[in-house]
Amino acid sequence: MLSVKNVVKKYGDKTVLKNLSVDFPEGKTTVILGPSGSGKSTLLRSLDLLVRPESGTISFPDITLDYSKPVSKKDSFDLRKKTSMVFQNWNLFPNLTVFQNVTTAPMTVLKRSKNDVEAQATKLLAAVGLADYKDRYPSQLSGGQQQRISICRALAMNPEYILLDEPTSALDPELETQVLLILEELSKNDQSMIIVTHNMEFARSVADKIVFVENSDILFDGTPDDFFNHPTTRIKDFLSGITFDDSKISK
Structure with missing residues (x-):
């Protein structure tokens, strides 16, 4: 608690x-x-x-x-x-793809293996219906899609x-x-x-x-x-x- x-x-x-x-x-x-x-x-x-x-x-x-x-x-x-925070205005990294936004912190901050992180990110994106958007950049997404990516990014930190x-x-x-x-x-x-x-x-x-x-x-x-x-x-x-x-x- x-x-x-x-x-x-x-x-x-x-x-x-x-x-x-x-x-x-x-x-x-x-x-x-x-x-x-x-x-x-x-x-x-x-x-x-x-x-x-x-x-x-x-x-x-x-x-x-x-x-x-x-x-x-x-x-x-x-x-x-x-803890992991999700903000109202998404705060995604504009220069990173969707997949990179989800995978970067677990690998650099938590030092998890690339294979494990990428496998988890693939599952998370599929769960929110955005598996086909992994190579897009935040500017190419709607607000709702960006917020779903923010939630994936938060979940990726376990x-x-x-x-x-x-x-x-x-x-x-x-x-x-x-x-x-x-x-x-x-x-x-x-x-x-x-x-x-x-x-x-x-x-x-x-x-x-x-x-x-x-x-x-x-x-x-x-x-x-x-x-x-x-x-x-x-x-x-x-x-x-x-x-x-x-x-x-x-x-």
Whole structure:
């Protein structure tokens, strides 16, 4: 299990994370929800050390890091081997082919054999329906295809947890569906995932656990059933605010 305890993050005088503690179960999908600016992406990025909080700890069963203390290169490397981030804007290397984007990091960072890495990459690309695109460059792909490659690249690192920060927010609805179906399949296969999203139907369908963040604090940490079917007044207002209701439109 991945856990963070008493995490505090500030930007100047603004506190972005207020002494947060939360567990992310292994083999489960945790969805982080909340209004814009609530601190959910900062929380997600602190799990991969892309953001360094001022205090608190992050721990796996075999490693614990104190954010308030210097982190050695070895400890940073050991932690980052356990997680892999998928960003909303893909971040593929434009000068590398699809196949090279998926295979480069496992070979150079993890020092895995070329044969093993290439065999895995071939399987991953086939699983997302892009085996025939291996020799293309990112600029030759649609947004949905690029995001599927980003997911393959993350999986190629064999992480314990995949971290996804609004992975479909830059996609149109059709392409979004393609990516969400892949993530749903990963969830069914017990891949540990932590996802920040605004898509409530997706959250309802894949989440094993929901964490609701607002004003830099955790207001809910529980099951999708409790979140969607037995919401607090604040959560009810949040869900109502992001659900289309034509009765609210003046005609």
